[in-house]
Structures are given as structure tokens and as C-alpha cells.
Amino acid sequence: MAPIQEELKQNRPFRTRSEEAAVALMRTADLVRRTVGAVVEPVGITPQQYNVLRILRGAGEAGLPTLEIAERMIEQTPGITRLIDRLEAKGLVRRERCLTDRRQVFCRISGEGLSLLERLDEPIREADAAALRSLGDHDLERLIELLDKTRRAYRRIQ
Amino acid sequence: MAPIQEELKQNRPFRTRSEEAAVALMRTADLVRRTVGAVVEPVGITPQQYNVLRILRGAGEAGLPTLEIAERMIEQTPGITRLIDRLEAKGLVRRERCLTDRRQVFCRISGEGLSLLERLDEPIREADAAALRSLGDHDLERLIELLDKTRRAYRRIQ
DNA sequence: GGACGATAGTTGACTAATCAACTATTGTCG
DNA sequence: CGACAATAGTTGATTAGTCAACTATCGTCC
Numbered sequence: 001m002a003p004i005q006e007e008l009k010q011n012r013p014f015r016t017r018s019e020e021a022a023v024a025l026m027r028t029a030d031l032v033r034r035t036v037g038a039v040v041e042p043v044g045i046t047p048q049q050y051n052v053l054r055i056l057r058g059a060g061e062a063g064l065p066t067l068e069i070a071e072r073m074i075e076q077t078p079g080i081t082r083l084i085d086r087l088e089a090k091g092l093v094r095r096e097r098c099l100t101d102r103r104q105v106f107c108r109i110s111g112e113g114l115s116l117l118e119r120l121d122e123p124i125r126e127a128d129a130a131a132l133r134s135l136g137d138h139d140l141e142r143l144i145e146l147l148d149k150t151r152r153a154y155r156r157i158q
Numbered sequence: 159m160a161p162i163q164e165e166l167k168q169n170r171p172f173r174t175r176s177e178e179a180a181v182a183l184m185r186t187a188d189l190v191r192r193t194v195g196a197v198v199e200p201v202g203i204t205p206q207q208y209n210v211l212r213i214l215r216g217a218g219e220a221g222l223p224t225l226e227i228a229e230r231m232i233e234q235t236p237g238i239t240r241l242i243d244r245l246e247a248k249g250l251v252r253r254e255r256c257l258t259d260r261r262q263v264f265c266r267i268s269g270e271g272l273s274l275l276e277r278l279d280e281p282i283r284e285a286d287a288a289a290l291r292s293l294g295d296h297d298l299e300r301l302i303e304l305l306d307k308t309r310r311a312y313r314r315i316q
Numbered sequence: 317g318g319a320c321g322a323t324a325g326t327t328g329a330c331t332a333a334t335c336a337a338c339t340a341t342t343g344t345c346g
Numbered sequence: 347c348g349a350c351a352a353t354a355g356t357t358g359a360t361t362a363g364t365c366a367a368c369t370a371t372c373g374t375c376c
Contacts, residue, residue, distance in 0.1 A: 003306040004305075004306065008213075011216055012216055016287060017290075017299065018286040018287045018290035019283065020302055021301055021302050022286045022289075024302050024305040024309075026191060027305075027309065028312075029188070030232065031312045046362080059169075065325090066326095067324060074184050074185045074188065079362075079363050081325065082327095082363085083362085083363090101324085102372085103370065104323090124177075129176045131308065132179050134307065134314075135308065140175045140176060142304065143183075143301070144162075144175070146297055146300065146304070147301075149293060150289065151182075151189055153288075153292040154189045154289045206332095224356095225355070236335075238355090239356060240332080244332090259342070260340075260342085261342065261355070263355070
């Protein structure tokens with residue numbers, strides 16, 4: 001019997017392997033998301049806000065326009081404006097309208113935001129590592145490969 | 159350069175393989191979730207509501223107590239009561255207090271709920287298949303295995 | 317250079333998720 | 347039996363997510 005089937009106490013088997021894979025995928029990702037959540041929520045941010053801060057740290061001094069951030073989010077987020085509103089209200093992000101193209105609003109991570117991220121770096125790395133370590137380097141590589149392949153397939157049908 | 163890194167236009171590489179895997183996992187699952195969403199939302203339900211209906215169909219005539227449903231959800235859901243409220247309001251689920259243990263409320267899928275699910279069965283199966291077909295049976299098997307292994311690891315650290 | 321479509325982002329109205337505090341009922345143990 | 351912890355679920359308050367409609371600005375093309 002499939003492990004995921006036992007986990008969810010399903011009394012009937014999956015109709016197809018791809019259905020089983022889809023369920024396993026979403027459930028595993030939910031576990032990862034909640035693990036990240038448990039690390040970042042004590043400092044007063046959500047996993048999505050954490051994601052924005054990481055993106056802005058990666059972007060450096062130049063910052064990024066609002067919708068460019070939306071495109072780089074791990075999980076698609078229509079409400080990017082208000083998400084960043086909240087980060088700005090907390091003083092973790094600064095925004096200013098671009099002078100050469102006044103439609104765009106550039107967002108940059110603040111010093112406070114940076115130091116908050118730094119405090120989270122270690123615990124996040126540990127959480128990921130602890131969870132995925134048991135896979136071993138080879139399996140990890142293979143998992144990443146299979147996930148990449150899956151996304152490529154999705155992109156084609158959409 | 160890692161595919162996921164290009165997708166998210168990251169200018170710096172992942173610090174660890176497990177970080178890359180965690181990001182790839184969440185992003186791939188988000189894709190699956192949105193694909194399911196695109197299929198079920200036209201009939202007026204959310205992916206989570208769809209999940210509840212599937213659970214209740216699996217449970218059959220006997221139905222299930224509210225919190226038992228919560229435990230079987232693919233994604234953890236604290237707001238199970240109101241989620242089922244909405245399904246009941248739509249006439250897709252019926253609820254009645256258990257007579258032998260009056261604390262419990264048993265939920266059952268209605269005929270209307272069943273026929274709605276039946277209409278969705280084919281399109282959902284197709285969406286899963288289309289997305290994961292390119293992996294081939296062997297890769298699919300291997301992906302499921304790796305995901306199961308990952309969840310087992312997570313469970314240990316929590 | 318002015319009309320017009322495209323781009324960038326915001327806002328309002330609505331729906332859903334989250335957390336803690338609460339009620340009702342049951343099991344258990346002196 | 348009667349107190350008391352445990353279980354099952356609900357509710358209220360707050361926060362967050364979603365969708366469509368809107369404003370502002372820019373590019374471009376007669």
C-alpha cells in the first residue's frame with residue numbers, strides 16, 4: 001500500500017500513478033512550507049514575506065520593481081502590493097517611485113530587513129538540511145531533476 | 159545553472175542542495191495546485207473544498223467526523239469548520255451530530271456533491287496525467303519514492 | 317504631438333485562513 | 347457519584363488572499 005495512502009487513511013488506492021505523485025507532491029511541499037513557517041513566524045513574518053525579503057536581498061542595492069518581485073515568488077501571489085505594504089509598515093522594506101519610468105515602484109530591503117534575514121539564515125538552512133539530509137546527495141540530485149522535469153512538462157500544457 | 163534558479167531569475171546560486179530541493183518542491187507543488195484549481199474553480203469550489211469532497215466520497219455512506227477530515231487533508235487546514243460550512247451551504251455536504259457521542263459531527267457527501275465530483279474526475283485525471291506523463295512510469299515511481307522518503311525524514315525532526 | 321494600446325501598480329469589495337478563547341460532551345479515577 | 351482533564355467542535359477578531367475595476371504613465375505610430 002502506498003505510504004501516502006496510509007498517511008491520509010485512504011481506503012481506496014489511487015486511480016493512477018500520476019495522481020499519487022500529485023498528492024505526494026502537494027503534501028510534501030505543505031510539510032516544507034510549514035517547517036519554514038515555524039522558523040520565520042516567531043520573528044513576525046509569514047513564509048511569503050520571507051520569500052520577498054530573500055528576493056530583495058538577492059537583488060541587492062538596485063532593488064526590484066513590484067511586479068518583478070511577484071514573478072520571482074516561489075508561490076504565485078496576486079496580492080503582491082499589500083504583501084509589500086505590510087513589509088514596509090514593519091520597516092523591513094523601502095519603496096520609491098522610479099524616476100526614469102514613473103509607473104514603476106522600486107522596492108529595496110532595509111538594514112533592519114537584512115539583519116532579520118541574517119538571523120534566519122542558519123535556522124532555515126538547518127531545517128532544510130535536517131529534513132532532506134536523509135536522502136543523501138545522489139537522491140537529492142535526482143529529486144531536483146525530477147521536479148525540474150515535472151515543471152517543464154506543466155509549462156508545456158499551459 | 160540550476161533550472162529553478164533561472165526560473166526565479168536568481169542571481170546567486172543556492173547555498174545548499176537541500177535548499178534548492180525545498181524551493182523546487184514548493185514551486186512544483188504550487189504549479190500542481192494551480193492546475194487543480196483551474197479545473198475545479200469553474201464549478202464553484204476551491205481546491206481545498208475539492209479535497210474535502212474527495213475525502214468524503216472515499217469515506218462512503220458512513221461519513222466522517224469533522225476533525226477526522228482535517229487530518230486527512232493534503233494540506234493542513236485549521237479552518238475546517240468553516241470550510242465545511244461553505245460546502246454545506248452549497249448543498250454538497252450534509253452534517254449531523256453523532257447520537258452515540260454528541261461531541262462529534264458526522265459529515266457526508268450529498269448526491270449533488272457526488273455528481274459534481276464525477277464531472278470533475280476525468281478532467282482532473284487528465285491534468286495530472288498530462289503534467290506527469292513525460293516522466294514515464296519509472297521516473298514517476300522514483301519521484302513518489304523520494305517524496306515519501308522526504309516526508310518520513312520531516313516527521314522525524316518534528 | 318495627440319490618440320491609443322500597453323505596462324505598472326493600486327484600490328475596493330469580497331472571500332478565505334489563522335489563532336486563541338470558548339462551549340459541550342465524554343472518559344476516568346479517587 | 348462528582349470533580350477534572352481530555353476530546354470535538356465552534357466562534358470572534360484579526361489578518362491575509364483574490365478578483366475585477368481603476369489610475370497613472372509610457373511607447374508608438376500615424
